Amino acid sequence: MSLLLPTNLQQYPSSSSSFPSSTPLLSPPPSTAFIPRRRCLRLVTSCVSTVQSSVATNGSSPAPAPAAVVVERDQIRLGLPSKGRMAADAIDLLKDCQLFVKQVNPRQYVAQIPQLPNTEVWFQRPKDIVRKLLSGDLDLGIVGLDTLSEYGQENEDLIIVHEALNFGDCHLSIAIPNYGIFENINSLKELAQMPQWSEERPLRLATGFTYLGPKFMKENGIKHVVFSTADGALEAAPAMGIADAILDLVSSGTTLKENNLKEIEGGVVLESQAALVASRRALTERKGALNTVHEILERLEAHLKADGQFTVVANMRGNSAQEVAERVLSQPSLSGLQGPTISPVYCTQNGKVSVDYYAIVICVPKKALYESVKQLRAVGGSGVLVSPLTYIFDEDTPRWGQLLRNLGL
Ligand SMILES: Nc1ncnc2c1ncn2[C@@H]1O[C@H](COP(=O)(O)OP(=O)(O)OP(=O)(O)O)[C@@H](O)[C@H]1O
Numbered sequence: 030m031s032l033l034l035p036t037n038l039q040q041y042p043s044s045s046s047s048f049p050s051s052t053p054l055l056s057p058p059p060s061t062a063f064i065p066r067r068r069c070l071r072l073v074t075s076c077v078s079t080v081q082s083s084v085a086t087n088g089s090s091p092a093p094a095p096a097a098v099v100v101e102r103d104q105i106r107l108g109l110p111s112k113g114r115m116a117a118d119a120i121d122l123l124k125d126c127q128l129f130v131k132q133v134n135p136r137q138y139v140a141q142i143p144q145l146p147n148t149e150v151w152f153q154r155p156k157d158i159v160r161k162l163l164s165g166d167l168d169l170g171i172v173g174l175d176t177l178s179e180y181g182q183e184n185e186d187l188i189i190v191h192e193a194l195n196f197g198d199c200h201l202s203i204a205i206p207n208y209g210i211f212e213n214i215n216s217l218k219e220l221a222q223m224p225q226w227s228e229e230r231p232l233r234l235a236t237g238f239t240y241l242g243p244k245f246m247k248e249n250g251i252k253h254v255v256f257s258t259a260d261g262a263l264e265a266a267p268a269m270g271i272a273d274a275i276l277d278l279v280s281s282g283t284t285l286k287e288n289n290l291k292e293i294e295g296g297v298v299l300e301s302q303a304a305l306v307a308s309r310r311a312l313t314e315r316k317g318a319l320n321t322v323h324e325i326l327e328r329l330e331a332h333l334k335a336d337g338q339f340t341v342v343a344n345m346r347g348n349s350a351q352e353v354a355e356r357v358l359s360q361p362s363l364s365g366l367q368g369p370t371i372s373p374v375y376c377t378q379n380g381k382v383s384v385d386y387y388a389i390v391i392c393v394p395k396k397a398l399y400e401s402v403k404q405l406r407a408v409g410g411s412g413v414l415v416s417p418l419t420y421i422f423d424e425d426t427p428r429w430g431q432l433l434r435n436l437g438l
């Protein structure tokens with residue numbers, strides 16, 4: 030995968046050809062950029078009988094084939110999650126960027142965004158958004174980085190345009206029971222070194238991530254492992270006796286806790302949140318796609334930057350703007366984005382206009398609000414007004430420059 034990939038994903042080699050032939054129950058090296066998923070799973074099923082049925086009914090399809098051509102059409106297509114926990118948040122984020130998705134009813138899978146007249150929205154399951162970006166049926170999409178990595182499989186055509194949309198935060202992590210033989214096991218290394226695992230009796234790992242799971246275990250040198258898969262509620266697998274460990278998404282950790290499971294050191298495969306993704310082919314070959322992604326990106330960056338900040342206005346007595354500025358800048362949390370704006374506050378006394386006070390305006394990170402208010406008071410600030418910020422449009426968006434460089438433009 031190309032530029033803008035988060036660091037935690039960049040650690041993966043772009044080819045999976047290094048799967049050792051001695052690794053039991055894993056697929057041999059593929060000859061193309063795609064892992065032949067069916068082949069990988071068939072090897073698993075031949076060794077563990079219980080896996081066969083779950084794999085057969087799992088619905089995991091083979092890795093998507095790369096699109097050969099960009100089919101001509103007038104509209105740019107943006108894929109949004111049709112349901113699940115990301116669906117509402119994606120629409121809300123666009124709404125906060127003044128991009129209103131007009132969906133007539135929830136069962137209608139196509140919608141418009143009046144502010145982007147050349148763009149249509151298609152609602153799809155997250156994994157299908159990735160597949161359809163690859164097949165050329167979608168041009169842009171919002172999905173979790175986990176889904177992108179699992180179904181995109183480092184395909185060069187997928188470009189992460191914005192890797193941190195600030196929702197859908199979770200991480201993909203190995204978890205083991207906190208009881209029995211695992212009671213004192215707290216790291217991946219300790220798990221790998223347990224004497225229980227052998228070629229005949231490998232560690233049984235249940236996961237929906239049938240690409241990332243084997244890849245991670247291989248990269249960590251864990252040989253005696255076999256994978257099973259299911260569509261959900263994986264946390265039940267150890268207690269049901271189906272698996273020894275699981276690899277699944279974690280956010281609050283409640284599901285693990287409620288099922289007597291624990292994460293282990295070194296067991297995090299990736300950190301994930303929602304991302305804006307594009308097809309490289311679409312951006313380079315489809316008329317209007319680059320302009321559309323530029324507009325969406327500008328709005329997203331401006332909104333997301335503003336989302337973490339408050340505007341703070343306060344009055345301060347002083348002899349000059351310079352003197353007030355010196356006092357304000359003596360405090361570490363009051364420098365704002367570029368520095369405080371300081372303006373005279375005019376009032377009349379005995380019919381004469383005079384300036385005794387100055388208004389200062391700064392942007393303050395939401396996390397630092399209380400600290401900033403304390404610092405303002407300490408240098409004589411009063412009448413502090415705090416209001417939310419809607420947008421911060423910088424001179425240029427850093428991600429836009431990165432995107433153009435990535436596309437060779
Ligand atoms: N517990 C969680 N907390 C936060 N984000 C999560 C969590 N679980 C999943 N996600 C994010 O939301 C995305 C969609 O998850 P969701 O559960 O809605 O669908 P799914 O499980 O992938 O699909 P399906 O409907 O087939 O079960 C995930 O790919 C991930 O990026």
Ligand SMILES: O=P(O)(O)OC[C@H]1O[C@H](OP(=O)(O)OP(=O)(O)O)[C@H](O)[C@@H]1O
Binds near residue numbers: 260283
């Ligand atoms: O750490 P937590 O906040 O408890 O969240 C983790 C759970 O959320 C996801 O499941 P989801 O709710 O999507 O159900 P699913 O298994 O049907 O996908 C994930 O697969 C975990 O089971």
Ligand SMILES: [Mg+2]
Binds near residue numbers: 261
């Ligand atoms: Mg789910």
